[in-house]
Amino acid sequence: xxxxxxxxxxxxxxxxxxxxxxxxxxxxxxxxxxxxxxxxxxxxxxxxxxxxxxxxxxxxxxxxxxxxxxxxxxxxxxxxxxxxxxxxxxxxxxxxxxxxxxxxxxxxxxxxxxxxxxxxxxxxxxxxxxxxxxxxxxxxxxxxxxxxxxxxxxxxxxxxxxxxxxxxxxxxxxxxxxxxxxxxxxxxxxxxxxxxxxxxxxxxxxxxxxxx
Amino acid sequence: xxxxxxxxxxxxxxxxxxxxxxxxxxxxxxxxxxxxxxxxxxxxxxxxxxxxxxxxxxxxxxxxxxxxxxxxxxxxxxxxxxxxxxxxxxxxxxxxxxxxxxxxxxxxxxxxxxxxxxxxxxxxxxxxxxxxxxxxxxxxxxxxxxxxxxxxxxxxxxxxxxxxxxxxxxxxxxxxxxxxxxxxxxxxxxxxxxxxxxxxxxxxxxxxxxxx
Numbered sequence: 112x113x114x115x116x117x118x119x120x121x122x123x124x125x126x127x128x129x130x131x132x133x134x135x136x137x138x139x140x141x142x143x144x145x146x147x148x149x150x151x152x153x154x155x156x157x158x159x160x161x162x163x164x165x166x167x168x169x170x171x172x173x174x175x176x177x178x179x180x181x182x183x184x185x186x187x188x189x190x191x192x193x194x195x196x197x198x199x200x201x202x203x204x205x206x207x208x209x210x211x212x213x214x215x216x217x218x219x220x221x222x223x224x225x226x227x228x229x230x231x232x233x234x235x236x237x238x239x240x241x242x243x244x245x246x247x248x249x250x251x252x253x254x255x256x257x258x259x260x261x262x263x264x265x266x267x268x269x270x271x272x273x274x275x276x277x278x279x280x281x282x283x284x285x286x287x288x289x290x291x292x293x294x295x296x297x298x299x300x301x302x303x304x305x306x307x308x309x310x311x312x313x314x315x316x317x318x319x320x321x322x323x
Numbered sequence: 324x325x326x327x328x329x330x331x332x333x334x335x336x337x338x339x340x341x342x343x344x345x346x347x348x349x350x351x352x353x354x355x356x357x358x359x360x361x362x363x364x365x366x367x368x369x370x371x372x373x374x375x376x377x378x379x380x381x382x383x384x385x386x387x388x389x390x391x392x393x394x395x396x397x398x399x400x401x402x403x404x405x406x407x408x409x410x411x412x413x414x415x416x417x418x419x420x421x422x423x424x425x426x427x428x429x430x431x432x433x434x435x436x437x438x439x440x441x442x443x444x445x446x447x448x449x450x451x452x453x454x455x456x457x458x459x460x461x462x463x464x465x466x467x468x469x470x471x472x473x474x475x476x477x478x479x480x481x482x483x484x485x486x487x488x489x490x491x492x493x494x495x496x497x498x499x500x501x502x503x504x505x506x507x508x509x510x511x512x513x514x515x516x517x518x519x520x521x522x523x524x525x526x527x528x529x530x531x532x533x534x535x
Contacts, residue, residue: 124528128521132503136480155505191524192531210422216503222523261526268348284533285526287519291344291428293367301529303522307499309340310515311434312403314473314497316336317513319404321496 119190123164127187129154130161134184146177193221198259200226200283202274203266204234204244207289211263212239224263226253228277247277254281261285268292275302331402335376339399341366342373346396358389405433410471412438412495414486415478416446416456419501423475424451436475438465440489459489466493473497480504487514 133153137145151158165183167190188194199222201208211217212227229235230247237244245253253259262278264271264286271290278286278300285301288294296302345365349357363370377395379402400406411429413420413436423429424439441447442459449456457465465471474490476483476498483502490498490512497513500506508514 119528121525124525125521128518128524129505131524132480132518132520133505136504139481153505155507190528192527193524197523197527206422206425210418213418217519217523220520220523260530261523268344269351284530287522287526292348293341293345293365295367299533301526303525305517305519305522306340306344307429307517308344308432309337310499310517311409311429311432311473312340312343312405313333313336313515314499314513315404315409316331316402318472318496321511 119167123167124191126154126156126160126164127191129156130164131184131187131191134180134187138180138184143180144177145180150178196221196223197261198223198225198257199261199263200224200228200250200254200257200259200278201263201265202228202247202250202278203264203270203290204229204231204237204239205265205267208263208265209239211265211289212242222261225257225259226250228253247274250277251281254283259283261287264288264290264294266290331379335379336403338366338368338372338376339403341368342376343396343399343403346392346399350392350396355392356389357392362390408433408435409473410435410437410469411473411475412436412440412462412466412469412471412490413475413477414440414459414462414490415476415482415502416441416443416449416451417477417479420475420477421451423477423501424454434473437469437471438462440465459486462489463493466495471495473499476500476502476506478502 147158147162151161154161185194201211201224204227212224217224227239227242227244228247228250229244234244235246260283262283264274266274268291271292271294275286275294275296279296283300286296287303287305289305291306291308294302359370359374363373366373411434413424416439424436429436439451439454439456440459440462441456446456447458472495474495476486478486480503483504483506487498487506487508491508495512498508499515499517501517503518503520506514
C-alpha cells in the first residue's frame with residue numbers, strides 16, 4: 112500500500128465505495144472506458160470532486176480519453192485493501208444474522224464469513240449456507256486458526272457489548288456492528304455502525320419537514 | 324413541528340438517532356435522570372456537543388440536575404417526526420428482504436411494513452410474518468390505500484432503478500435503499516442508502532493502514 116493512502120480523508124473513502132459500486136455496474140454493462148463527467152453523474156457527485164478524489168490514488172485518467180474501468184476498479188480496490196480476501200466471523204445468529212450468512216454478495220466481494228457464533232444452545236449446531244453455528248466460547252480459537260480480522264455483530268442490543276468484548280478478546284481488528292447499541296472497544300479496534308434506524312429517522316424527519 | 328427543526332444540520336440529525344438509541348437503552352435499565360456528562364460519554368461525543376445539539380429542540384435540561392430521560396426521548400422523537408406511526412412497503416423479497424420483514428424492531432419503533440412486493444411469480448403469494456407477497460403491479464393501489472410514505476428497496480442492484488421508479492410512481496416520499504446501486508429519483512423524494520460494503524471497505528482500509 113502506498114504511504115499516500117494513509118492520509119486519505121474519511122469522506123473520500125466513503126465516496127470511493129460509491130465510485131466502486133458504480134464502476135462495477137458499468138463493467139457488468141460492458142463499458143470499458145469512462146470520462147470523469149459521466150462517471151461523476153452516475154455517482155451523483157460533481158466532476159471536479161471525483162477528479163480530486165482519484166488523485167489520492169495516482170494518475171489513472173488519460174486526458175481526453177477517460178478512465179479505464181477495469182484498471183480503476185483494481186486501483187481503488189487495492190487502495191482500499193479489498194484486492195485480497197478477508198476472513199470474517201458473525202456473532203448472533205438471529206433473523207438478521209441468518210440473512211447475512213445467506214447473502215452471497217459478501218463472499219463475492221472477498222469478505223468470507225468463515226464462522227457463525229451464538230451462545231444459545233438451541234442455535235448451536237444449526238447450519239446456514241454450509242456453516243455450522245458454534246458456541247461463542249470457541250470464538251478465540253477459531254479466529255486464530257482462520258486468521259479472521261473482521262467480526263459482524265448481529266446480537267440484540269442488550270448483548271452487543273458482551274459480544275464486542277468476545278470479539279476483541281479473540282483478536283478481531285474491526286467490528287461491523289448491526290446491533291442498535293453503542294459498543295466500547297480499545298482504540299486499536301475499528302468499529303463501523305450499520306444503523307437502519309438512523310436512516311429511517313432521517314427519512315421521517317425530511318418527509319415531515321417537507322410538509323410544514 | 325416547530326419551525327426551528329427545519330434548519331437542524333444533517334450532522335445533528337445523525338447524532339440525534341445515536342442519542343435516542345442510548346437514551347432508550349438507559350430507559351430499559353431504569354435510569355430516569357441523566358446529566359450531559361455521562362450521556363455524552365455513553366454516546367461517545369463530547370458534552371458541549373450534546374448540549375449544543377439539544378438546544379435545537381428547546382430547553383430540556385435542568386441545570387445541576389440533568390435531563391429527564393423519558394421527556395428527552397419524547398422530545399427528540401417528536402422533533403424527528405417519529406412520535407407517530409409510519410406505514411412502509413418493501414420491494415424485493417430475497418434473503419435480505421425476508422429478514423427485514425421478520426425484523427420485529429421496525430414495527431416496535433413505529434415503522435410498520437404493511438406491504439411486501441416482488442415481480443417473481445414464484446414469490447407472489449408467499450407469506451412472511453403474516454404478510455403476503457404481492458405483485459409489484461399492485462404497488463400503487465396499496466400505497467394509496469394504506470397511506471404509505473416510505474419504501475424499503477431490497478432488490479438486486481440491476482433491478483434497483485426499476486423498483487425505485489415503481490416506488491416514485493406509487494407516490495412514495497422516501498426510499499431506504501439496501502440495494503448496492505445508485506438510484507435516481509425526483510428531488511422531492513428522499514433517499515437513504517444502507518450500504519454494508521461501504522462500512523466493510525472502511526474497516527478493511529483502516530485495518531490495512533494500521534499494518535503499514
